[in-house]
Amino acid sequence: MNKSFSLCYCVFFFLFFFSMFNFFVMIYFIMNNMIIFMEWELVSFNSMSIVFSILLDWMSLMFMVFVSLISSSVIYYSKSYMSSEMNLNRFIILVLLFIMSMIMLIISPNIISILLGWDGLGLVSYCLVIYYQNLKSYNAGMLTALSNRIGDVFILMVISWMMNYGSWNYIFYLNFMYNDYCMSMVSLMIIIAAMTKSAQIPFSSWLPAAMAAPTPVSALVHSSTLVTAGVYLLIRFNMLLINTFFLKILLVMSGLTMFMAGISANYEFDLKKIIALSTLSQLGLMMSILSMGLSDMAFYHLLTHAMFKALLFMCAGVIIHMLNDNQDIRFMGGLSLYIPLTSLCMNISNLALCGIPFLAGFYSKDLILEMVMMSNLNLMIFYLYYMSTGLTMFYTIRLMMYLMVNDYNLLCIYNLYDEDYVMLKSMFMLLFMSVIVGSFLMWMIFSYPYMIYLSLNLKLMVFYVSFLGMILGYLVSNMKINSLNKFMNTYDLSLFMCMMWFMPNLSTYGVSYYFLNFGQKMIKNLDMGWSELYSGQGMVKIVKNYSIINSYIQLNNLKIYLFSFIMWMMFIFFLLLIN
The missing domain is CATH 4.10.290 (Bacteriorhodopsin Fragment)
Structure with missing residues (x-):
């Protein structure tokens, strides 16, 4: 065990200092408007050369800062959360491989090295999802691996199509090749690959299934690694995709994903699945704003979301641990009286997810929704955005009521305590970031402020839908009000919504x-x-x-x-x- 703990500390310190180093390098790059492109020739045989390239710009460095900071917190948290695990070393090494695959994907300007990182994420995620080795986790692991395999196949097809250009370094010819037929095929394949990795409809069913993994892995997967890989790929290829027909299809699909995840979360009683569906909803938001051509805003929301979502999963892990591995929110209640510090972290991350003013989520979500209102879009997209925002408030308030406000509802008394300082320290680091990171990134990413002119009612539209969602969340979670609960729990409707519009059945049995x-x-x-x-x-x-x-x-x-x-x-x- 001591060796495992020492490995934990070594990996934590390495990732933390790597994050700090990247942070100062990123500041230097932004101030001097620098980009570094490095290329090593590994093999040269006749006219064929195999090269390894690295692209360092402000975006890749900033993403690496966030990935390494969240990973260091998660590994420090795992020291306590996985303390009873016999093979803790193996778990830490798997997580480290996962992080390295993501960093490989982030710094790659070359589609082949992107495939290495992309496939590494898929393979290691399978190993982590089946970590507990029971029938449920095996099924979830196969669903995760095979869904992601579709994206891998499309990346391989992109590699074969890019042989027409003589180089796989896509950054050299994105700007002036976007009218080419081959490039339109490449853009279609890139979009489908990103949809599989970021779990958009019809590939959504693997994301809640991946909850079979240990909670620290869920915190990492759902914040800054696996699910954001598709979004990051589309951000890099955004120049190629603008004004293509495929982006309009992506806009509809991501809008529906956002809406479907918001509705399904309101019918779910599994704590981790509710948070997973909230990730799915936020991924739909990122993809939809990307398909409108606003890539910097999608990147901004990706980073702010990463902080409070990792924190949310960590808090859920503490609560599940303390309640004897019980995940059903109907058996919880009144937790704020017993575990106040964890409840503080949980509530702040939940409010950041809702977009409560001056927390991390507010800056990016409010900016995105106001840009949607400024854009020339039809009413369907407008309603999908605003109903999904209301639904986010709905399931968040419902979750908070079930966990914090309702009566203590456990079947028997468990040993509730709030003294695991290892977990709390790692959570407080992310809590601090969840509060300040929104305004901080606003200064870093946008060199000029967006000027948004809207009428008063449109400006307050976000508050209207949020307030409506808050009231509905309160009414549904309050057991004394029966009429709304009866409607919510009608069998056919709740089955349809709980099963994510029967998508798991369609993508497995179907x-x-x-x-x-x-x-x-x-x-x-x-x-x-x-x-x-x-x-x-x-x-x-x-x-x-x-x-x-x-x-x-x-x-x-x-x-x-x-x-x-x-x-x-x-x-x-x-x-x-x-x-």
């Missing part, structure tokens, strides 16, 4: 059931049926029957021998009579 059923019938009727009857088993049966008769005759039975002797004598006598 894809595999008929093939498996057909295969079973083929095995039963052909392999174990006709082909057995007329080949192997049939021939064996005939030979076996003959051999049984033969062996019966040859059993040295005296009566049979006497009988056969008499038969032979009678036969010979009969022949003699004829002659």
Whole structure:
């Protein structure tokens, strides 16, 4: 155990100082408007050269700061959360591989090295999702790996299409090749790959299933690594995608993802799944603003969201730990009386998710929604944005009511305490960032302020929908009000919403059931049926029957021998009579 703890501390200090170093380098890059592009030639054979390239600009450095800071907090948190784990070293190394894959993806200007990071994320995420090794986690791991595999295949196809240009360093020709037919094909494949990794409809079902992983892994996956890889890829390729038809389809799909996740979260009672669905909703928001061409704003929301979402998962992990691994929010309640510091972190991260003014989420969400109102979009997209914002408030207030305000609702008394200082220290680091990071990034990313002119009602529209969502969340979580609860819990409606519009069924049973059923019938009727009857088993049966008769005759039975002797004598006598 001591070796594991020392590895924990080493990895934590390394990632933390790496984050700080990157932070100062990033400040220098922003002040001097610098970009560094490095390239090493690994193999040169005839006219073919295999190179390894690195792109360092303010965006990749800033993302690395956030990834390493959140990762250091998560690893420090894991020291306590996974303390009873026998193979803690293995867990830390897997998480480190996961972080390295993400950093590889961030600094790559080359589609092949992007594939290495992209595939590394998919492979290590599978290992982490099946970490607890039971049937549920195996199923979730296969769903996660196979959904992400679709994106890997599309990246491979992008590599083959880019052979037309003689180089896989896409940054060199994005600006002036976007009218080319090959580039339009590449853009379609990049969008589909990003949709699989960032779990947009119809690839959404793997994201809540990935909750089978340990909670520190969930905090890492849902904040700054796996699910944000698709968004980051689209940000890098944004120059290529502007004004393509595929972005309009992405806008509708991401808007529907945002809406569907918001509704499903209101019908869910599993604490981790509610937070996972809130991630899905925020990913829909990032993808939709990206498909409107505002890549810097999507990046801004990605970074602010990373901080409070990691904190939210860490708080959920503490609560699940303290309640004896119970995740159902109906058995919780009144936690703020027993674990005040964890409740403080939970509430602030929840409010940041809602977009309460002057917390991290407010700056990015408010800016995005106001830019949506300034844009030339139809009413459907407008309603999807604002209803999803209201639904975010709805499920957040519902969660807070169930956890903090409602009566203490446990089946029996558990040992509730708030003294795990290792977890609390890692959470307080992210709590500080969740409060200040919105305004801080606003100064860093945008060199000039967006000027937004709106009428008073449109300006206050965000507050209207948030207030409405808050009231509905209170009413639904308050057990005394039955009429709304009865409507919310009608069986067919709640089943449809809980199952994410039946998407898990469609992407698992819908894809595999008929093939498996057909295969079973083929095995039963052909392999174990006709082909057995007329080949192997049939021939064996005939030979076996003959051999049984033969062996019966040859059993040295005296009566049979006497009988056969008499038969032979009678036969010979009969022949003699004829002659």
